[in-house]
Amino acid sequence: MITLNCVVVDDEPLAADLIASYINKTPFMRLEGSYGSAQEAVKPIMGGEVDVVFLDIMMPQLNGMEFAKIIPPTTRIVFTTAYDRYAVDGFKVNALDYLLKPVSYEEFATAANRALQWAEQRERLERADLSREHIIVKSEYKLIQIAVDDILYIEGLKDYVRIYVEGQERSVMTLMSMKVIEHHLPESRFMRVHRSYIVNKSKIKVIERNRIVMGRNYIPVSESYKQQFNDFIASRSLTPLRGEGES
Numbered sequence: 001m002i003t004l005n006c007v008v009v010d011d012e013p014l015a016a017d018l019i020a021s022y023i024n025k026t027p028f029m030r031l032e033g034s035y036g037s038a039q040e041a042v043k044p045i046m047g048g049e050v051d052v053v054f055l056d057i058m059m060p061q062l063n064g065m066e067f068a069k070i071i072p073p074t075t076r077i078v079f080t081t082a083y084d085r086y087a088v089d090g091f092k093v094n095a096l097d098y099l100l101k102p103v104s105y106e107e108f109a110t111a112a113n114r115a116l117q118w119a120e121q122r123e124r125l126e127r128a129d130l131s132r133e134h135i136i137v138k139s140e141y142k143l144i145q146i147a148v149d150d151i152l153y154i155e156g157l158k159d160y161v162r163i164y165v166e167g168q169e170r171s172v173m174t175l176m177s178m179k180v181i182e183h184h185l186p187e188s189r190f191m192r193v194h195r196s197y198i199v200n201k202s203k204i205k206v207i208e209r210n211r212i213v214m215g216r217n218y219i220p221v222s223e224s225y226k227q228q229f230n231d232f233i234a235s236r237s238l239t240p241l242r243g244e245g246e247s
Contacts, residue, residue: 002116002120004030004112005032005050006023006029007031007044008031008053009059010035010056011036011059015102015103018103022112025105028116029052037061038061038062045072048074048236050075051115055078056081057081073235076115077096078095078097078111080099080101081098082100084100096115097114125187125188133148134148135184137174137176139174148185151185152200153198153199157173160175178195178198181198189202191228192225195222197219
């Protein structure tokens with residue numbers, strides 16, 4: 001059975017305690033912590049181990065809507081607030097639900113079940129990804145089977161793609177579009193970082209000035225994909241990300 005790790009972020013102690021009590025009485029949820037400000041919650045949430053955050057909006061210094069913009073995409077947000085005027089903004093930052101205070105357990109349970117459905121769907125997709133261990137491509141009149149985990153990155157060259165494989169000096173070139181090969185790669189293991197590049201997340205070892213270092217090659221991260229890439233790095237980083245342009 002899936003268990004969702006949850007945190008509460010609310011500067012009103014009574015409201016925070018109420019949501020925490022609801023989490024504790026919901027069988028598939030586990031309370032990992034309750035915090036009185038977004039600043040206190042940054043470290044545990046950015047660690048990537050939180051599935052759902054119940055987040056107040058009106059808080060001093062860093063409000064919930066601002067905080068939501070830096071929360072990793074692997075963590076879903078349920079807003080808890082006394083103000084309904086923020087509902088539209090909430091869904092713009094991909095909130096799972098929006099609860100108006102005072103929150104009843106019935107309303108909470110509806111949001112909790114949505115979170116559970118999301119987690120179940122994520123698990124199904126991850127299982128499907130894991131079953132896709134090899135791809136077969138045509139190159140130089142031959143069919144070549146490539147282990148998905150051995151792929152370092154893929155480079156798009158007009159009508160062709162070049163597949164760089166770990167342990168092989170020569171890349172594999174095949175007549176295919178980036179869109180087609182991206183569709184056949186497990187989404188949980190690969191990421192588009194540029195219109196011309198897809199990388200294997202597990203092979204990212206060094207990042208230098210907004211470029212991924214793959215041996216002697218440098219893969220640029222374009223503006224269109226920068227936010228998604230930064231979210232991925234932030235969800236795994238043990239230290240705060242430095243500002244762009246810093247060495």
